[in-house]
Amino acid sequence: MSQTHSGRDPDGAADRDLEALLRAAGPRPQPPDGLAAQVRAAVEAEWRASVPVRKAATARPRREARPATPWLMAASVAAVATGVWFFAPRLAQGPVAVATVARVAGSVEYRSGEQGAWAPLPVAATLQSGDEIRTSRAGQVAVRRADGLEIRLDSGTTLAFDDGETATLAAGRAYVDSGAQPAATDDFTLATPLGRVRHLGTQYLAAVAPGELQVAVREGSVAVEGRGASVVARAGESLVVEPDGKVTRGQVASHGAAWSWAQAIAPEFAIDGRTLDEFLLWAARETGRQLVYASPEAARLAETTQLRGSVSGLTPEAAVAGVLATTPALQHRVAGAQLRIEPAVD
CATH class of the missing domain: 2.60.120.1440 (Jelly Rolls)
Known part of the structure; x- marks a missing residue:
């Protein structure tokens, strides 16, 4: 009986894709405290300055214009404030x-x-x-x-x-x-x-x-x-x-x-103090394979074996060979899309 570690679960992939796209959009960011009030005051002052002085009525009477309702002016100010906030981070934020x-x-x-x-x-x-x-x-x-x-x-x-x-x-x-x-x-x-x-x-x-x-x-x-x-x-x-x-x-x-090029430049996995199972999971993922234990005993050994040393400078595939060379009870075999861990043969 073999045990498989796999991060791939195709069931419901389309629903998860849609959910992830909606989640990626996220809520609209809110302006910092005080920015909305400052923008509102500036827009209101500009609006008041731009209102033309009414001229005297001519021979033909005209209907007097109705003053702008407060809610309409507030909506205009809010719209401009939103626009200013959209550009504010790009203008004000320095390097991060x-x-x-x-x-x-x-x-x-x-x-x-x-x-x-x-x-x-x-x-x-x-x-x-x-x-x-x-x-x-x-x-x-x-x-x-x-x-x-x-x-x-x-x-x-x-x-x-x-x-x-x-x-x-x-x-x-x-x-x-x-x-x-x-x-x-x-x-x-x-x-x-x-x-x-x-x-x-x-x-x-x-x-x-x-x-x-x-x-x-x-x-x-x-x-x-x-x-x-x-x-x-x-x-x-x-x-x-x-x-x-x-x-x-x-x-x-x-x-x-x-x-292969992406595996070659993979950041080093610090094995010191980690279990063999943790290292093998990393190596399998780096090489695009599933980690499969040939038996429960092989899985138990990997989960309880503590590693020491370093795999600096090695590719993930070379690191697997090097680490398992120091673990005489286990051996590995690459079979297509699987990284199989088996009991060592005497």
Whole structure:
């Protein structure tokens, strides 16, 4: 009897997609204390100054204009206040911290704003809204937001953080992972020249290629908003969006060469003090596979085995081989979309 760990549950996927889209919209933000009153007073003063002085009546009598009712004026003031508040954050808010650099490989540079000077991007650096990253032909980088959402960039990629919830992918490939518990992560939208990609709890890859946007979903689902209607892609699906809005759907495996670059730049999993089961769950998810224990005894051993040391510098697949080499009672086997853990054979 085998035991399977799996985060994929296709039942009710459409309902969850709709629920996630509605939840992503969120309530309208409220203005800070005092801002609405200030706007109301300013609009009222402007309205009073713009009311023309009535001229004397001519030979032909005219009906006297009725004064504006208080509720109508209040509605006008409220509408203008809402508009001012919509733009106020963009005008008043300065740079905010959006992510921390988790791992760098090769040459990666960043700059603050379009006029800033490019400089090497170090590990553990804090990125702010307005910062832009570019990777060289041999460079890769992984950054992590405070809520756990990760963004990984392949070589030859340029990405700018517009704010804490939006980044613009101008060229290259980006991998977004909202985490094993996506409900804990806030909204994130990846803007591209051919559409906006919004995660609904997922692992996905987006690539800006000449004349098209390519999206592949490994886990969960994404909404892609282009020139046409918004389309949803689920785990195992790929999309190609063309400049005229045409969308072509395809299929993609959750493991294999398409994801290898994202696995290579995965932030290190700190194994020291963690259980073998926790590590294997991470490794299985990083490689797009299901963790399957061949027997209850194998599962029990993994859940009770405490790890020590480090897997720094190893890919997830190499880390699994290295860790299990120190656990003589268990062995692993990759079988298609499964990472199987079995009792070791004497």
